[in-house]
Amino acid sequence: MPGLRQTTAFRTDRDEQGRPLTAFEREKLLQPYLPPRPQPKKQSRTEYPVTAKPARFVHQPRLRPALRTLLHYALFTLIHAIFSIYIRCRQTYHVIIGRILAVIYYHHRTPEYIQRDVKQLDKVPGHLSVILELENGGGGRNDRLETLVAEACEVAAWSACAGVPMLSIYEKTGALKSSLPYLHRRISKALTSYYGSSSSKPTISLRAPHHPSYSPPHSPDLHDSSNGSVVRPQPHLAILLLSSSDSRQTLVDLTRTLATMAQDNKLSPRDISTELIDAEITESVMGEPDLLIIFGDRILLDGYPPWQIRLTEIYGVRDHGGGVGYSVFLRGLMRYAGAEMRFGR
Known part of the structure; x- marks a missing residue:
């Protein structure tokens, strides 16, 4: 120590x-x-020096992962090829069917042809709604807006000829709301191209939520003052223009208003019901349409008012790339006529 x-x-x-x-x-x-140093062991003559064994070669599996990767790529390519062939065949089938129906059911800008096609249907929607789209690219904004107005005029003319009393047109950006008088003149011009100067030409009125309505002059009196005969009243088409601002934002504003009224004791929370919300939305925007037609290649609501389509029949043509067409419009009416409305039963 x-x-x-x-x-x-x-x-x-x-x-x-x-x-x-x-x-x-x-x-x-x-x-x-310090502890004593260990003495080296003396090697006997019979003992041989132990040599270190060389490290054994470890085989790295390379063939199996490569085969597995090739198999995955082959399956991936096969699935894509099958799916691509299926999509192409489906698109070709729908294009051929669409072209055939477009030839068979062409209106030739004649109301009698449209009325003949609709006459075989059991019922016609009282409120028809369509979704139009302002195209992106392909010319200036004025050209794209002119195409949109032309499509709206055609749909309005078909609806008037089919006897649909109310038509609502949804366009996300609200471009159709920019000038109601101009759109009214264009639709009137389109109806003139269908009806000519006939007295049976329908009258139209335009309306948009939060915009002043634009209506034509009153229809003539039912009794002709000259000879006292009864004059058949002209059919009337009410057109409602919608945009994305009339969709979810309307629900948000209504919820804020009801919450404020409840806080100010102007409305009891018990009085807030589905019927009240439905009545307020119907008055401020619109009621529930009977049929919603989508002219795109897929079912895309694109911000359409969600509350009003709880019981609406929605129709769209798969793989349709022809834009707004009369054959799609007529097929939508046919689908609605054959639909069975159960309403929860």
């Missing part, structure tokens, strides 16, 4: 005279307290 002098010298790294210890002196100080 080291004494006090050795312990103090080792800790302070100095001897009794205060002189710093060298490395050799420190080793000499610790030498008596």
Whole structure:
């Protein structure tokens, strides 16, 4: 066991005279307290030096992962090929059917042809709604807006000839709301191209939520003052223009209004019901349409008012790329005529 002098010298790294210890002196100080060094083993003559075995070669599997990867790529390519062939065949089938129906059911801008096509239907929707789209690209905004107005005029003319009393046209950006008098003149011009100067030409009125309505002059009196005979009244088509601002934002505004009235004790929370919300939305925007026709290649509501389509029959042609067409319009009426409205039963 080291004494006090050795312990103090080792800790302070100095001897009794205060002189710093060298490395050799420190080793000499610790030498008596270290364990003895092991003596090397003498090798006998019969023992041979043991040589280290060389590391065994570890085989890395490379063929199986490669085959597995090739199999995955082959299955992926096969699935894509089958799915692509199916999509192409489906698109070709729908295009051929659409072209055939477009040839068979062409209106030739004659109301009698449209009335003949509709006459075989059991019922006609009292409120028809369509979704139109302002095309992106392909010319200036004025050209695209002119195409949109032309499509709206055609749909309005078909609806008037089919005897639909109310038509609502949804366009997301609200471009059709920019000028109601101009749109009214264009629709009147389209109806003139169908009916000519006939007295049976329908009258139209335009309306948009939060916009002043634009209506034509009143229809003539039922009794002719000249000879006293009864004059058949002209059919009338009411057109409602909708946009995305009339959709969810209307529900948000109505919810905020009802919450404010409830906080001010002007309305009891118990009085807030589905019937109240339905009545408010019907008065501010519109009621529930009977049929909604989508002229795109897929069913895309694109921000259409959600509350009003709870019981609406929605029709769209899969893989349809021909835009607004009379054959799609007529097929939508046929689908509605054959639909069974259960209303929860």
